[in-house]
Amino acid sequence: MxxxxxxxxxxxxxxxxxxxxxxxxxxxxxxxxxxxxxxxxxxxxxxxxxxxxxxxxxxxxxxxxxxxxxxxxxxxxxxxxxxxxxxxxxxxxxxxxxxxxxxxxxxxxxxxxxxxxxxxxxxxxxxxxxxxxxxxxxxxxxxxxxxxxxxxxxxxxxxxxxxxxxxxxxxxxxxxKPAMACLATRIPTHTIITPETLTAIEAGEDYLKSLGLNQYRLRLLGDTAKIECDPKDFKTIIENRLTLVETLKNLGIKTITLDLAGYNCGNMNV
CATH class of the missing domain: 3.40.50.620 (HUPs)
Structure with missing residues (x-):
């Protein structure tokens, strides 16, 4: 009841x-x-x-x-x-x-x-x-x-x-439950979407989730990944940065950045 x-x-x-x-x-x-x-x-x-x-x-x-x-x-x-x-x-x-x-x-x-x-x-x-x-x-x-x-x-x-x-x-x-959206929303408009790109984004976000992050996005800008998350999780990102970098580079991502503005819904619409 x-x-x-x-x-x-x-x-x-x-x-x-x-x-x-x-x-x-x-x-x-x-x-x-x-x-x-x-x-x-x-x-x-x-x-x-x-x-x-x-x-x-x-x-x-x-x-x-x-x-x-x-x-x-x-x-x-x-x-x-x-x-x-x-x-x-x-x-x-x-x-x-x-x-x-x-x-x-x-x-x-x-x-x-x-x-x-x-x-x-x-x-x-x-x-x-x-x-x-x-x-x-x-x-x-x-x-x-x-x-x-x-x-x-x-x-x-x-x-x-x-x-x-x-x-x-x-x-x-x-x-x-945190907001979730189609994996394609992590890619800038007019950038070709490939199966490999979506696979890399999904695997990268799975790793972020494994760290205990709640609200996050892995935006992919060419071969650069931009991590957006709640500012309170910045410490977790930094503490796990070596493993995070290794994980993402194994997915073909060359540069990994952290957006100091934090997570913001619809960033790719701007």
Whole structure:
């Protein structure tokens, strides 16, 4: 039994979310295992029971550790995801990495999701976009609109903090999970994306995670890596710098730097 008390405002938003989901008899949920889609899946299952199909897309843009966590999360919530494999390197506008790469990638991935949902008898597809996503440069949101994907968290007025608070209310482990994004966001626009590049970024970030860092990014600028993390973790980076340098150089990275400004979401959008 949950004894946490929600504020009247947050309780009203949760009620609105449930009502927005209740409009449908069955839904497919684009499920990545992130903070937003995990809360969405949890509430969908609460409202619609077994009439919910989570769909997870696996590909080079997603760290394998995230994929494994997503599968475990869905099982804990009581739903079995349909897993789709997506070859993003078959998409020219992913590889070339233009400013609107996210639009093309989202369109590609959500077209796969929509086709799979329809094939399995689900005509309504939900995603975890929230109100705060409207404040950042998110070309992918255009693709969602074109495909008719519904975003109940956004429609219910939920911000990122609201979602974290509700995740804590539901005792979801993602309540304090750091923000995660497609591995391609670590690469500057108009820089060609290769499988080797994404593999190096994923391996490098796995090492940063092994050091106990919570919020971090490994930005790749040619053969130079720029580490962004919380300033409180600078000491950990310095203490482990020799092993960190060796690890990253073994991945083909020649120069390793630490951004003294710390982690900042959307740095590659600047």
């Amino acid at each position: 949950n004894t946490t008390t929600l504020s009247p405002i947050l309780n009203a938003k949760l009620t609105a979310l449930k009502n927005n989901i209740r409009r449908f008899s069955a839904v497919a949920v684009a499920f990545s295992g992130g903070v937003d889609s995990t809360l969405l899946l949890k509430v969908c299952v609460e409202v619609l029971d077994d009439q919910v199909l989570p769909i997870t897309v696996n590909g080079a843009m997603l760290p394998q550790s995230e994929f494994a966590e997503a599968q475990a999360l869905a099982k804990d919530i009581g739903a079995t995801p349909l897993v789709l494999e997506a070859d993003v390197f078959s998409l020219d506008n992913f590889v070339k990495n233009p400013a609107d790469r996210c639009y093309h990638c989202k369109k590609f991935i959500f077209t796969h999701i929509k086709n799979a949902a329809l094939k399995n008898g689900y005509s309504v597809i939900l995603d975890g976009s929230n109100l705060d996503d409207m404040k950042d440069y998110r070309p992918g949101i255009k693709a969602l609109g074109e495909l008719g994907i519904y975003s109940p968290l956004k429609e219910s007025g939920l911000t990122k903090q609201d979602i974290r608070d509700l995740s804590a209310y539901y005792h979801l482990p993602t309540a304090t």
